Amino acid sequence: MIRKRSITEANIPSSSMADIAFLLLLFFLVATVINVDTGIGLTLPRYVKNIKNVKVPKNRMAALLINASGEVLLDNQPISMFQIKNVLKKRIESKIDLPNDKKLIVSVKTDRKTKYNTYVQALDQIKQAYFETRDEYSNAHYGKIYKNLPLDEQKIVKSKIPIIISLAEPESVKK
Amino acid sequence: MKFVKRRANAESGIPTESMADIVFILLLFFMVTTTLRKVDVIVHFTLPKAKAIEKIENKRLIDYIWIGRSGRIQINDSIVKMNQIEPIIYRKRQELHNVIISLRIDVNTKMGEVTDVQQELRKADALRINYSANVKL
Numbered sequence: 001m002i003r004k005r006s007i008t009e010a011n012i013p014s015s016s017m018a019d020i021a022f023l024l025l026l027f028f029l030v031a032t033v034i035n036v037d038t039g040i041g042l043t044l045p046r047y048v049k050n051i052k053n054v055k056v057p058k059n060r061m062a063a064l065l066i067n068a069s070g071e072v073l074l075d076n077q078p079i080s081m082f083q084i085k086n087v088l089k090k091r092i093e094s095k096i097d098l099p100n101d102k103k104l105i106v107s108v109k110t111d112r113k114t115k116y117n118t119y120v121q122a123l124d125q126i127k128q129a130y131f132e133t134r135d136e137y138s139n140a141h142y143g144k145i146y147k148n149l150p151l152d153e154q155k156i157v158k159s160k161i162p163i164i165i166s167l168a169e170p171e172s173v174k175k
Numbered sequence: 176m177k178f179v180k181r182r183a184n185a186e187s188g189i190p191t192e193s194m195a196d197i198v199f200i201l202l203l204f205f206m207v208t209t210t211l212r213k214v215d216v217i218v219h220f221t222l223p224k225a226k227a228i229e230k231i232e233n234k235r236l237i238d239y240i241w242i243g244r245s246g247r248i249q250i251n252d253s254i255v256k257m258n259q260i261e262p263i264i265y266r267k268r269q270e271l272h273n274v275i276i277s278l279r280i281d282v283n284t285k286m287g288e289v290t291d292v293q294q295e296l297r298k299a300d301a302l303r304i305n306y307s308a309n310v311k312l
Contacts, residue, residue: 007185012193020196025203037237037277038228039307047297112287116280119289120223120306127227169290 040123042165062091062106066122068113081118084125085132092133096160103161109168123165130163137161214252218243220281224311231275231305238267239307242280246288257291264299277305 064084065073072079074087088106095104106126110119134146138157142149146157220243231237240260241249248255250263268274276296280289296304 009185020200024200037231037234037305037307038310039231039277039305040225040227041229041231041275041303041305044293044297044302044304046302047294047300110286110290112285112290114286115282116284116286116289117223117282119286120225120308123306124225124227124308131227167293169294
């Protein structure tokens with residue numbers, strides 16, 4: 001049973017083509033992420049051959065120790081990864097009004113077998129503690145969060161709450 | 176058996192008016208999918224996730240060091256050994272004195288290796304680093 005079809009002129013409707021192109025453009029515009037590098041920034045200490053040990057008063061230090069299985073000690077007290085932020089925040093806040101040479105130093109020390117991920121999580125917690133303290137301080141004094149402050153005020157907040165993170169070398173590096 | 180050639184009677188022609196649009200779409204597609212990347216990343220890695228993340232606005236300053244799942248280290252286009260890092264980075268720092276070294280390290284890398292790389296960076300006096308991480312939601 002073959003029915004004969006009347007053959008019509010075939011053509012593609014082209015009026016909607018522009019719309020389709022426009023939709024595609026929109027789709028790609030929305031879906032593309034312009035690759036920006038994000039991460040946790042740090043400044044390493046300068047390389048010196050003879051390491052001098054500088055004594056730092058105990059109440060200035062927050063010593064963070066991470067062992068190979070990812071357990072964390074903060075000032076010799078076991079602590080879970082997610083509590084680091086809150087504990088540190090209180091300590092940072094208590095030192096806001098102290099002079100610069102008495103601000104908190106957070107020291108991070110890992111084992112050589114610690115996973116990189118664990119280390120980054122700990123650093124993240126520390127950074128979060130600092131950022132949140134900065135935000136709260138700027139909110140209380142200038143009514144804005146740190147990011148929205150003008151540059152000179154950001155500087156003041158920065159000098160009040162400087163981020164001092166000391167990366168201690170794993171034991172076996174020292175030899 | 177005979178093959179009977181059957182031809183359609185309709186006029187066959189490709190509509191050319193839409194050609195411009197098609198080309199336009201293709202152009203768009205390629206423009207969008209092309210990533211301007213200088214180097215091929217040979218090593219495989221998964222970046223860690225973190226919340227307190229900063230963006231590096233100035234892409235020109237960044238140089239990458241990759242450490243892959245297998246523990247191989249890549250700078251530029253090649254796999255390097257630990258003792259080769261210092262001269263390479265030192266040269267980079269001479270060209271660009273405020274270079275930021277972005278460390279793209281796999282989550283399961285041991286800290287020992289990371290520290291060794293950092294020691295090399297310190298020796299090369301490239302002190303600004305960035306632990307590359309993705310945003311944790």
